[in-house]
Amino acid sequence: MEEGYRRDIEALNDGFWDWNLLTNEVYFSESWKNMLGFSGEEISSTFKEWEERIHPKELTRVWEKLRQHLEGKTSFFRIEHQLKCKDGSYKWVLTRGKVIAYSTNGRPQRIIGILVDRSQQKEMEKRISVQQKNLDKILNATKELVLAVDQDGKIVFANQRFLKRMGYALEALIKQNVKIIHPPENKDEGMVLIREMLRGTIEACEMKLHTRKGETFPVKVKITMIEWNGSPVILGFFRDLTEMRNLKEEISQRKLLQKAVFNSMPCIGWIKDLEGRYMAISQTFEEISGYREEEIIGKKDMDFWQENLGVSHIDSDGEVHQGRQVSFERKIEKGQGSIWLEIFKTPLINDMGNVVGSTGIARDITEKKELQKQLKAAKEEAAAANLAKSQFLANVSHEIRTPLNSIIGFLELLCDSHLNAEQYEYVNEVKSASKSLLALMNTILDFSKIEAEKIILDYKKFCLIDLVEETMASFISDAQKKGIDIVSYVEWDMPQSLMGDSFRLKQVLNHLVENAVKFTDEGAVYLCVKRIGGERDRVKLKFEVMDTGKGIHEEDINKLIEPFTKGDISTSIKYEGTGLGLAITTKILEAMRSSVSVISEVGKGSNFSFVVDFDVFREQEELHELPVQKDMPIERIDKAEPEEDAKKHVKVLLVEDSITNRRMMQKTLEKNGMRCDCAENGQEALEKMKKIKYDIILMDCQMPIMDGYTATKEIRKKEKPGEHSLIIALTANALRGDREKCLKAGMDDYISKPIDINQLFNKINGYLKMEKTILEVQKQEYTDPLYRLTEEIGFEREEAREFLLDYIEETINATLSEIEAVQREQKDPSIEKYIHGLKGTSLNFGLTEVYEKSKKLEEFYHDADIENSLFFLHQIENELLVLKERFKENRIS
Secondary structure (H helix, E strand, O other): OHHHHHHHHHOOOOEEEEEEOOOOEEEEOHHHHHHOOOOOOOOOOEHHHHHHHEOHHHHHHHHHHHHHHHOOOOOOEEEEEEEEOOOOOEEEEEEEEEEEEEOOOOOEEEEEEEEEEOHHHHHHHHHHHHHHHHHHHHHHHOOOEEEEEEOOOEEEEEOHHHHHHHOOOHHHHOOOEHHHHOOHHHHHHHHHHHHHHHHOOOOOEEEEEEOOOOOEEEEEEEEEEEEEOOEEEEEEEEEEOHHHHHHHHHHHHHHHHHHHHHHHOOOEEEEEEOOOOEEEEOHHHHHHHOOOHHHHOOOOHHHOOOHHHHHHHHHHHHHHHOOOOEEEEEEEEEOOEEEEEEEEEEEEEOOOOOEEEEEEEEEEOHHHHHHHHHHHHHHHHHHHHHHHHHHHHHHHHHHHHHHHHHHHHHHHHHHOOOOOHHHHHHHHHHHHHHHHHHHHHHHHHHHHHHHHOOOOOOOEEEOHHHHHHHHHHOOHHHHHHHOOEEEEEEOOOOOOOEEEOHHHHHHHHHHHHHHHHHOOOOOEEEEEEEEEEEOOOEEEEEEEEEEOOOOOOHHHHOOOOOOOOOOOHHHHHHOOOOOOHHHHHHHHHHHOOOOOEEEEEOOOEEEEEEEEEEEEOOHHHHHHHOOOHHHOOOHHHHHHOOHHHHHHOOEEEEEOOOHHHHHHHHHHHHHOOOEEEEEOOHHHHHHHHHHOOOOEEEEEOOOOOOOHHHHHHHHHHHOOOOOOOEEEEEEOOOOOOHHHHHHHHOOOEEEEOOOOHHHHHHHHHHHHHHHHHHHOHHHOOOOOOOHHHHHHHOOOHHHHHHHHHHHHHHHHHHHHHHHHHHHOOOOOHHHHHHHHHHHHHHHHOOOHHHHHHHHHHHHHHHOOOHHHHHHHHHHHHHHHHHHHHHHHOOOOO
């Protein structure tokens, strides 16, 4: 019977075992052995065989379960554990057994049981466990509150967010009825809603949850059915609406605040999204646009603005969306009229730093625009008045300077005649008064020019020491008359040459030294120049004019720079002058980025100082500005031909409409050994020039019938290639731009009335020397073009002559090409480059006439003056041809 029982057990595929506790023998069925990979006699039938195959970590647990059953504490011996297989691996099994025989004293003697393979189930449980853990992670990672309830309404899972929000620990919530999370007053309502969702009647619903502390909060819930640990459960996702509702409330409050702020602003305001839709507007926006808020919100600019205005708004929004702030002015048509708006737009940026829209404000500037229009009109009116004043001063200057010219000229002639002592004294007094009147006119005109126009500084090379000496030299006579010393000091380490406006600097120093001499009755006047900073190529100089004069009261110092002010009334009575000197000085120093400082003590003297920066002139730069022949020392003229003899050959044409000035100038020129013919206007001058070739033409600018500018242009038109009449302008105008006007007309130089005789003869002597160099080369010492090639570079003289001949031949050909190019009247950078190169090489070779004409050519071509450019190109061509013949004949030696 027992054998049959064992066969039946074997048929179940489960392993069977039978353990005799008295002998410790165990019967293992084939199925038991096969389950571990054994067969037949490969495994012994002992308890030790089974015990040693139990996983070491589980042995204690297995023995404890077995002991409890053997002691009668459990009805069955049942345990899942791992047994070692033949291949060394461990397999999960379920061992079940029961004591079936006891001794007379109740001790167990035999126990039988089965062994079930649980490896597949364990693998499945492992996979399910992994999936469950992953699901737990997912559910805990979601932002929603998650709860799982089984079919009995018991809670089987809650994620961390749910537990935290509800105030429960997981252990306290698991197995609780789901009604625990609903408010007591409507526990059933929640379950009804859940059933509706399960049926599919509704997709989601809102309800309230009840926390452990008794608080309630709104949620939106969605549910789904899933399998949880092998059983179906309802999985609910709850979204806490508290924050959203608070946010909505906050947004609502912000909108109310925004509306209040917008409506309290005097200007227009709005907010737009990235699509250009209006999200909020101010009340003033409604008033300006003529639309109500509900008609604008959600709309774009093109929906209600005119097309051109809408497009401009869209374009500016595009800039704002790039993160830039923009501002502009725009004219808006409104009703029967229009208004001007000043618009500011700025990007709307979220917490992440991304542009999410734009906000803008606009203010009505119609009144401002009207004021600007009125201001512009007023400025134009003031400018016109200022121009009229300047023109008036120019006319006054002309009317006063013309008779002054005659007065001073005849006084000069009278001084040189046979006068007794008393007569000579009277004439000198009149001459002195005339010059004072001229100085007064110059000062008033200078102030007018400075007041009417921005001062434009003329930066040129100058010698500071020479400038200081010239300034002080002009006041030596006045100082000697007053018995005071006049002293200048320039620090020893001063650069030899500087770059700056020496004329304006000298003008400032003249004003300051003149005042110092004027207001000093004893002691001395000092002019000091110190270097107080700078680098190799730039210096900072401090100029100080100090005196030991009467001094200035502290309250009068600030008045000094005001026009026509002299401090106190006693000063105005005692000392002559306009009171414009320091006003002019201040304006000039402002242009130089400086200002005058005054330190003074009544009875002890004054100190006027200012600081100016200058560039240092370097010798390398000086090479490109070598003096041309007309600036060479006067002794060169003496060597060429005795001055008096030279003047006898000079024929001068004086073109002047004033008979008085004609008489005075003719007498003066003839007295100095020159022949002088006169013409009353430009037309008469042209007639005289048909008969006689004049060396110099002195041309008045303003004359009846034909003025000097027109006459000069006519003369230039009629001149043949190689011809050039020397024309010096005589003008009573003294305003800025007169010199440029004269040169543009074709005149060679300029001198203002009243004519300074010394200045006139200096100019004539300079030009005489230049003309004699061309016309009477054999009588003058010509600048040697071969010098640099022989003495400095090392050419033999014949080699140098051939080199220069080649250079001149090439330059003649190039000049002819440039003449053709210029005749096409096309501005060409290559022509400018040619002119600049010609100027440099001719200077370096000592071809001063070519250099001089190249300079003129460069000026005219730069100004696109084609007519004069062609004239000087022909002049250069002729000069080069003359030089070529002289070099061939070896006449330059």
